[in-house]
Amino acid sequence: MGHLRIPLLSLLVFLLNLSSFHFLSLADDYFINCGSHENVSLTSGQNFSGESKSAGYSFSKSKAVKDINQLPDISPLYKTARSFNKPFYYQFSITEDGTYLVRLHFSAFSSSSSSNNLSTAVFGVLDSKNFTLLNNFTAKNTTYSPVIKEFFLRIDITDSFRLYFTPQPSSFAFVNAIELFLSPVDFIPENYTSNLPLHTIYRLNVGGSPVNDTIGRKWETDDSHISDQNSAKKATPQSTLNLDRYGKIDGLVASNASVAPLLVYQTAREMTNVTSNITWLFSVSSKARHIVRAHFCDIVGQPGNIIFNLYANGNFRKEIGIISQYSAVPFFYDFVVNYSESELFNISIRPNNGASEQNAFLNGLEILEIVEGLAPIPNVKESKKNVVAPVVGSVLGGLSLICVLTVGFVFGFRHRKAEKHVETSVWSPMPANGGGSSHSSALNLDYLGLKISFNEIQSATNNFDTKLVIGKGGFGNVYRGTLLNGTKVAVKRAYKRDEHGSGSGQGLLEFKTEIIVLSKIRHRHLVSLIGYCNERSEMILVYEFMEKGTLRDHLYDSDVPRLSWNQRLEICTGAARGLHYLHTGAARGIIHRDVKSSNILLDENHVAKVADFGLSRSGALDETHVSTNVKGTFGYLDPEYMMSEQLTEKSDVYSFGVVLLEVLCGRPAIDPTLPREQMNLAEWGMLCKKKGLLEQIVDSSLKNQIDPSSLRTFGETAEKCLQDDASDRPTMADVLWDLEYALQLQKTTKLKEAHEDSTTIAASSAAFSLPIVQRFPSLGSTTNGDDTRDSDLDTTENKIFSQLKIGDAR
Structure with a gap:
């Protein structure tokens, strides 16, 4: 379809050039006085036009609001705005490739059309390429002066360029004025070849x-x-x-x-x-x-x-x-x-x-x-009177129909699949209410016997000493600590947000979910919960300490030793066992919903353990699916889940497929510094796999380590996990089987190499007969050797491969 859009646009331009009718300018210069039909000139010389349906842009459903104070010393540009309590966008026609300067004007006035003053608005701004231009933004300031945010964005004529304004829950978004025009050619550094804003x-x-x-x-x-x-x-x-x-x-x-x-x-x-x-x-x-x-x-x-x-x-x-x-x-x-x-x-x-x-x-x-932050494009409700981008101002007769249909087809086909809103995995604790009584009443988890006093946690972390921080995230900091009984622990303490902190109720729900899920399960490859604290409006979780940190750290943190291929296979196999247990074991159908390399932790022996169950859903596997708001981490999200909001265990399988590619390639799931076609690892990896070039993107530190058969099996496993249609993906039992097979192939090759290097090959050949490794039917559905309680935590041998042991193979 990428080759089709250019001829269609060329046809449109050709028709316009042939026409003797008068059309409004198609120049890519936009100066919009949002929420008003009046033109405004600033003392700086800039001229802003009132909103028009025939000016090369459109906007989705939203409201025009006015300043009720009408102070005389404020420019009329800042006395109107376009606002809404749901995501809305402005869409622009672009006729020339290049770097564009975009300025957004915000002035927090009091609106008669809104129960809230604009100074209370908290929202974000995204562009068409998912880049987060502003996050948790508020225009409130002590001087009450307008706030102007300026960006330089690479825009192509094939893009249907949009600016999305996305309010936080229970808030709204607004914008007073927008500028968009080609930047001077000398401004962007000549060695800056990235498309990052x-x-x-x-x-x-x-x-x-x-x-x-x-x-x-x-x-x-x-x-x-x-x-x-x-x-x-x-x-x-x-x-x-x-x-x-x-x-x-x-x-x-x-x-x-x-x-x-x-x-x-x-x-x-x-x-x-x-x-x-x-x-x-x-x-x-x-x-x-x-x-x-x-x-x-x-x-x-x-x-x-x-x-x-x-x-x-x-x-x-x-x-x-x-x-x-x-x-x-x-x-x-x-x-x-x-x-x-x-x-x-x-x-x-x-x-x-x-x-x-x-x-x-x-x-x-x-x-x-x-700007490197990515966020999912929100699902915006279209306004029937504004959904078609008006590229031309006035068109007569049959020519107008051709032009409008052409433009409608070009932009409409590009967005034929509705994109769903995604909530990311971020903790947002409840506001402080003095003594934390609201937490206690909301949780009611004392019956679990896992509560740890705030004083003991303070003592364990040396009053949350920053020198003991071992991890950070959107939720808060993770500290290394030692409890009074000598147990080494990891303490996850949620940030305390200010009055504008978003999603505090959801943060409490995730906190409670993680406690309940981890209190029910016990498995060698799942991180154990030691306890929790909800005193003083705190939300703190205490886990077993994982000496080696996250899998992610060992894949592309330059300060951490690289893992061998054998170690990576063992880690992937262990993580698969943990997820398999969640899906089908004694846990009774838990879907993790946030599988990623930073949620797979390693103990002192590099044993993998799946962590972070704040987004988990239980009981889903007793049904066909669970309908739910999309949650997870961008780059790992199942595309079918994003489109349908129908959650199944196959969503975890897709995310795990992305992890497998991370392990193989040693790069993040999303790397915005790379060319566009390589930015998303899942897409790039599958493209290379289909072209037979997978070995060319393997982590360079693994050179000459991987047996070709093991690589082939591993790559095929990742490919099956990443199928667009969830029904085509394997279960975690099948994934586990395939990874065990890839590991056995690797180990068999190493044994063979060691044997062939011996000086007594001839004498040993009769006594040491290498088996023909063959693939047996998957026994994953009956393999619960790791569905254990404390007494069985040392069990490591998977019975699936009991028939493949050297010397015993049939």
Whole structure:
């Protein structure tokens, strides 16, 4: 279908060019005054048009709301908005590939159409490619001024580009104005080839006053970011700008007015004390990478005299020296700063000791966050009067019908399958209510005898010492601890959310579910629950301590030793046993619903244990399915479950298939830094499998370790698990059988190799006869050797393969 859309669009353009009728502009520039039909002009020069059905965009069901205060000193742009208590979107017609600048305007006024002030709205914003542009966003601020969020997004003409506004439960979303237009070609770094969006965090006119440029970018003063005001002074320009230089010199790029306003290059800060440095401090997300663009223009010294060094977080980045040979020529330099444990970010400059003039300067600075977070596209209720994207303004006669049908077909076919809302696995504890009485009354689990006092947990974790943190997630931190009886434990403590924390009731439900599920089951390959605490509005779970951490850590954490293929097979087999027991053993039909590599833990002997049962559902296997809101983790979710919301044990099988590919390839289920076709591991792995290229994407650390037969069996097992139709997937009993078979093939090969390396091959051949390993019918449905209680936890031999033992095989 990808080859069909381009000819259809070409046909549309051809018909439009032939026509003598007048059409409105198809230019990809959108400046929308949301929720209003009035046009608005800003003092910065931007002109916003009132909403129109014939302007190249549309929006789904939502409401237009107005400010009831109507304060005279606020622009009319911020007196109206489009809002809704369900997800809604704006859809845009795009006619040119490229990187687009998107600005979203938010002003939290009081609305007569809503029982809530817009300042209470908590919502997210997603784009068509599932990237989370804003998460748990609120426009409330102490100055009551508009909040403007700016992004750079790669958009293709084959995309039906949408911006989704997704409210948190019991809240709503809104937007006052939207800008969308092609970005200047020089803005995106030339070595930034990823399709990941960029979010502008800071843009500073260093040493100067605030500036608004011709495309609406706001350059703020840097005064509040300098760590030591005495270290720097505002530079006095020595000459006018020289704009005749083009191209790149020593990694620095000659700039122009489309990259930054010339006013930025006409001001700077330079050294006051040349024995120190100038440092700028910023608050950023420690969970994100950032692109930094530093602007330089030597307006402070004599040509060739000043050489200095640029640092980021104390690390040397670049010697800035070549530009000193070009008096008053603007340059900029781009670089990426990787993830950091700290949310405090700094940029500094200091003189180079070898320079004839000891000085350093900076003219401008931009910091953009690389958006890597993915979220599922919400299921949006269409508004009948707005669902068709109006690409043209007015069309007459038969030509209008052809155009509308063509566009409708192009965009309609692309979205012919409705996408379902997915709730991710995140704990959201109940708000504090003094003494935690609400928790106690809601749980009523004292009869289980698993309650541990908060004081003992405090003591076990040294008052939740950050040095004892062994894991973090959306739910909170996991601490290593030791109980009073000497038992080593892992303590999972949920974050306490503020008043806007979402889904607190669901967090309590997941907390209770995990306690009930784990109190009922006991198995060698399932993590054991030691106890829980619900005092003082806390939600804390205490588990047996798993020395080796998560399977995920051992697959792509550079600080953890890589697992051998034998170890990986043993781990997969163990995890399969645990899931098989959940599905069919004494647990009586529990569906995990969040199977992933970070929920498979390893003890000191690398024995796998499945963990995290907060999303589990029980009793489902006594029925055909259970209807439920979709929950899980993006990248592991069963596509049929997402579409139908019908949960079966085969959803766990699909997720486990993704884990098998992670184990084989040593990469995450979703990697947004890769090309689009490789981003989703399940899709990429199955494509390679069908092409016979699976061995080419195997983890490089496994080179020459895997027996071809074992690899073939393992790959076929993953492929069967990842079938789109759940009825075509195997049961966990069959998966377990296949993995045991792959493991036995691997072990048999190793034994054979060891035997053939012996110097007594001839003498031993009669006494040591290798069996012909053959596949016996699956006995998974009757294999409950691991469906054990405490007395049987040391049982490790699976009876399925009793006939395949060396020397005893039939």
